[in-house]
Amino acid sequence: MxxxxxxxxxxxxxxxxxxxxxxxxxxxxxxEIVHLGQAPGRIAEAEAAGxxxxxxxxxxxxxxxxxxxxxxxxxx
Numbered sequence: 001m002x003x004x005x006x007x008x009x010x011x012x013x014x015x016x017x018x019x020x021x022x023x024x025x026x027x028x029x030x031x032e033i034v035h036l037g038q039a040p041g042r043i044a045e046a047e048a049a050g051x052x053x054x055x056x057x058x059x060x061x062x063x064x065x066x067x068x069x070x071x072x073x074x075x076x
Contacts, residue, residue: 003030004059007046010037013069014055021057021066031057036075043075 006021008014022031034042036054046056050063053071057064 002028003032004057005032005034005049006055006057007034007036007042007051008055009070009075010035011069013067017055017066017069021055036072040075043072047072 004025006018008018018033025031034046036043036046046054046058049058049061051058051065051072052063053065054069054075055066057066
């Protein structure tokens with residue numbers, strides 16, 4: 001795995017999870033941070049990847065729901 005996407009909504013839960021997660025991951029892993037509050041056009045992309053709530057990490061076609069900040073339905 002060399003690439004992953006981290007989807008979040010900018011809430012305190014999402015930001016704290018992002019900082020914790022990035023500290024734990026291999027620094028060679030490229031992680032694209034997608035703030036769905038600032039890029040609502042990417043909500044459909046997140047849904048297509050299997051994301052149901054944020055924060056979530058998508059890697060190798062698998063979704064890891066890390067905590068519960070908001071459902072994607074709440075972001076629409």
